[in-house]
Amino acid sequence: MEKEKWANWTSPVEFLLLGVSDVPRLQVPLFLLSLVIYMVTMFGNILIVVLVLADRHLHTPMYVFLGNFSSVEICYTSTILPRLLASFLTGDETISAQGCKIQFFFFGCFAGTECYLLAAMSYDRYLAICQPLLYASLMNWKVSFQLAVGSWLAGLLMATIVTGLSYKLRFCVPNRIDHFFCDFAPLLELACSDTRMLRLVTFIVCFLDVVFPFVVTLVSYICVIAAILRIPTTMGRQKAFSTCSSHLTMVTVFYGTLIIVYMIPRTASLRQLNKTLSFFYTILTPMVNPLLYSLRNREVKGALGKALRKTVACIESWYCL
Ligand SMILES: *[C@@H]1O[C@H](CO)[C@@H](O)[C@H](O)[C@H]1NC(C)=O
Numbered sequence: 001m002e003k004e005k006w007a008n009w010t011s012p013v014e015f016l017l018l019g020v021s022d023v024p025r026l027q028v029p030l031f032l033l034s035l036v037i038y039m040v041t042m043f044g045n046i047l048i049v050v051l052v053l054a055d056r057h058l059h060t061p062m063y064v065f066l067g068n069f070s071s072v073e074i075c076y077t078s079t080i081l082p083r084l085l086a087s088f089l090t091g092d093e094t095i096s097a098q099g100c101k102i103q104f105f106f107f108g109c110f111a112g113t114e115c116y117l118l119a120a121m122s123y124d125r126y127l128a129i130c131q132p133l134l135y136a137s138l139m140n141w142k143v144s145f146q147l148a149v150g151s152w153l154a155g156l157l158m159a160t161i162v163t164g165l166s167y168k169l170r171f172c173v174p175n176r177i178d179h180f181f182c183d184f185a186p187l188l189e190l191a192c193s194d195t196r197m198l199r200l201v202t203f204i205v206c207f208l209d210v211v212f213p214f215v216v217t218l219v220s221y222i223c224v225i226a227a228i229l230r231i232p233t234t235m236g237r238q239k240a241f242s243t244c245s246s247h248l249t250m251v252t253v254f255y256g257t258l259i260i261v262y263m264i265p266r267t268a269s270l271r272q273l274n275k276t277l278s279f280f281y282t283i284l285t286p287m288v289n290p291l292l293y294s295l296r297n298r299e300v301k302g303a304l305g306k307a308l309r310k311t312v313a314c315i316e317s318w319y320c321l
Pocket of ligand 1: 049052053063064065066067068071144145146148149
C-alpha cells in the first residue's frame with residue numbers, strides 16, 4: 001500500500017482545479033464565453049458605479065447601496081473569472097496553496113458583503129414602500145452609511161474567521177479540487193485531518209453570512225409584495241410588481257443556490273450538481289444584476305442619458321476648439 005503523503009497549508013502544495021477543462025475540445029469556446037461574460041459584467045457594474053458617483057440625483061440611500069453592490073460584484077467576479085480565463089487559455093489547472101487560500105478568502109469576503117448588501121437594499125425598499133412616512137427619519141444618511149460599511153465589515157470578518165481556521169487543515173497529496181475555483185467546501189473534502197470542528201464553525205458562519213440576510217431580505221420582500229397587493233388599480237399593481245418580481249427572482253436564484261451549495265452536505269452524487277449551481281451565484285447573477293436592478297430603472301436611465309449627452313457635448317466642443 002502506498003503511504004499517504006501529508007502536506008500542510010504552509011508547505012508548497014499545489015491544487016489541481018478539475019472541472020476547468022474536463023473536455024479539451026471545449027477550451028476555446030469556454031474561454032471566449034467566459035471572456036464575454038466577464039466583459040459584460042464589468043461593463044454593466046462599472047457603469048452603475050460611475051453613474052451613482054457622478055450624478056447627484058442618485059445620491060440617495062437606495063443608489064448608494066446599489067453603487068456599493070455593483071462595486072462588490074466587480075470585485076467578486078474578479079476573484080473567479082480572470083483565474084478561470086487563464087486556466088482555459090493555458091490549459092494549466094494548478095493553483096498554488098497560497099493562491100487557493102487567497103482566492104477563497106476574497107471570495108468569502110465579497111460573497112458575505114453581497115448578502116448583507118442585498119439585505120440592506122431590500123430593507124431600504126421595505127421602509128420606502130411600507131413605511132413611507134417614517135422613511136426619511138429611519139433611513140437617513142448616517143444609517144445608510146452604517147449599513148453599507150457594516151456589510152463590508154461583516155464579509156471581511158467572516159472570511160477572516162474561516163480562512164484563519166483553515167490554517168489548521170492538513171491535506172493529503174494528490175490535491176484534486178473538483179471545482180472551478182478554490183471554494184471552502186471542496187477544500188474541506190480534501191483534508192486528511194479532523195474537520196468536524198471546522199465544519200461546525202463553517203456552518204455557523206454560513207448561517208450568519210447567508211441565511212440571516214436571506215431571511216431579512218425575504219421578510220422585507222413579503223411586506224413589499226403585501227403592500228403592492230393593496231394598491232387599488234391593476235395598472236399600478238402590475239407596474240410595481242414587474243420591478244419587484246425581477247429582483248425577487250434574482251435574489252431567490254442567488255440565495256437558493258448559495259444555500260443548497262453551502263448548507264447541504266456535499267456527497268458524491270451532489271458534487272456535480274453543486275458545481276453547476278455554483279455557476280449561478282458566482283457568474284450568472286453578477287452579470288444579470290445590473291440590468292435587473294438599475295438599467296430598467298427610470299432614474300438610472302435618465303442619469304445615463306444625461307451622462308451620454310454630456311460626453312457627446314464634451315467631445316464636440318473638444319473637436320471644435
Ligand atoms: C458605498 O457606500 C458608502 C457609504 O454610504 C458611500 O459613501 C459610497 O459612495 C458608496 N459607494 C458607491 C460606489 O456608491
